[in-house]
Amino acid sequence: MSVEVIPERSGTAFRLNKGQVLTVIDPKGEQVADLLAFNADDLNEVISSGRTLDYAETIRLTTGHKLYSNRSGVMLEIIQDTVGRHDFLLTPCSVDTFHHFYPDQPPHRGCFGNLAEALAPYGVKEDDIPVAFNCFMNVPIDGETGELKVLPPISKAGDRIELRAEMDLIIGLTACSAPDSNGGSFKPIHYQID
Amino acid sequence: MSVEVIPERSGTAFRLNKGQVLTVIDPKGEQVADLLAFNADDLNEVISSGRTLDYAETIRLTTGHKLYSNRSGVMLEIIQDTVGRHDFLLTPCSVDTFHHFYPDQPPHRGCFGNLAEALAPYGVKEDDIPVAFNCFMNVPIDGETGELKVLPPISKAGDRIELRAEMDLIIGLTACSAPDSNGGSFKPIHYQID
Numbered sequence: 001m002s003v004e005v006i007p008e009r010s011g012t013a014f015r016l017n018k019g020q021v022l023t024v025i026d027p028k029g030e031q032v033a034d035l036l037a038f039n040a041d042d043l044n045e046v047i048s049s050g051r052t053l054d055y056a057e058t059i060r061l062t063t064g065h066k067l068y069s070n071r072s073g074v075m076l077e078i079i080q081d082t083v084g085r086h087d088f089l090l091t092p093c094s095v096d097t098f099h100h101f102y103p104d105q106p107p108h109r110g111c112f113g114n115l116a117e118a119l120a121p122y123g124v125k126e127d128d129i130p131v132a133f134n135c136f137m138n139v140p141i142d143g144e145t146g147e148l149k150v151l152p153p154i155s156k157a158g159d160r161i162e163l164r165a166e167m168d169l170i171i172g173l174t175a176c177s178a179p180d181s182n183g184g185s186f187k188p189i190h191y192q193i194d
Numbered sequence: 195m196s197v198e199v200i201p202e203r204s205g206t207a208f209r210l211n212k213g214q215v216l217t218v219i220d221p222k223g224e225q226v227a228d229l230l231a232f233n234a235d236d237l238n239e240v241i242s243s244g245r246t247l248d249y250a251e252t253i254r255l256t257t258g259h260k261l262y263s264n265r266s267g268v269m270l271e272i273i274q275d276t277v278g279r280h281d282f283l284l285t286p287c288s289v290d291t292f293h294h295f296y297p298d299q300p301p302h303r304g305c306f307g308n309l310a311e312a313l314a315p316y317g318v319k320e321d322d323i324p325v326a327f328n329c330f331m332n333v334p335i336d337g338e339t340g341e342l343k344v345l346p347p348i349s350k351a352g353d354r355i356e357l358r359a360e361m362d363l364i365i366g367l368t369a370c371s372a373p374d375s376n377g378g379s380f381k382p383i384h385y386q387i388d
Contacts, residue, residue, distance in 0.1 A: 097248060
């Protein structure tokens, strides 16, 4: 498939069949893409940060790691990753997070609003949006104090992560809308399905 | 209210009204209690690790921190805490996690199964069980590598955490069933509502 473009501060949703490979590309560098996955045959099975981190025994997910569902099913496997720094702790930015972190800026519906709109035609409800796998998002944790920071991604132009579907999925994917996630500039995200 | 006992490897559920204070007590030390919260008036509003960690900017939640819902509503506030080490990254242990981590032991339905049974009469479905706030669970993260470990809690006999309800809630609470969470021995959890 040719490369598809998610314009800055927007999102999309699509079907990804078992065995297909989704490549998420950061075309300009230092941009974040929030990724959600639902079982296409039963939307109650959804990507789970808690199951995934428990099984992986690390918060630094990269090539070889599997992303699990709330039912402990393998949804996706990371088969290539040129960055090695993604986040699986935080929920997509929303109107509420804009009010909290950027009170002086006009609020944006954020990745949460973009995902909700893109996933609605597939039957996903807003309340069912969980913690996303945030491709390229750079959230270091201080092991001593537990403090977390949202820093600009370390991804450079052309960096990518490839994920193979291990079941038929509905995917939600964004080009992130939160200033802190990408160093204050908004950029598109590219993706490709093979 | 008098002190209630959750026997080892079991769970319970109850209503906690706005303004009431839930005290979770580790009576023998080094035991974990998984805590879930749902809006009593709308079960689609549920405790969210992702929102909470995002707003708190730390994974080390303690006195003064608020536990948020998927709608960014404040569900609970931690008003006292004699331990200061809890986990909000991992999902409740389940049959699947027992198969994964303890293949040589008879599998147990775990906190997940205990919560599912206890919450079912309130209308909560198994698939809707998210990442729990795991009282006293000790999950240090290596800031450099991202590796996480499940170590015995640092809680001593009589240690407690007090949480005030900021909305009417249905609470699920367990005495954890996973050997690694509590140093290999199973113990009860006590709680009190005031």
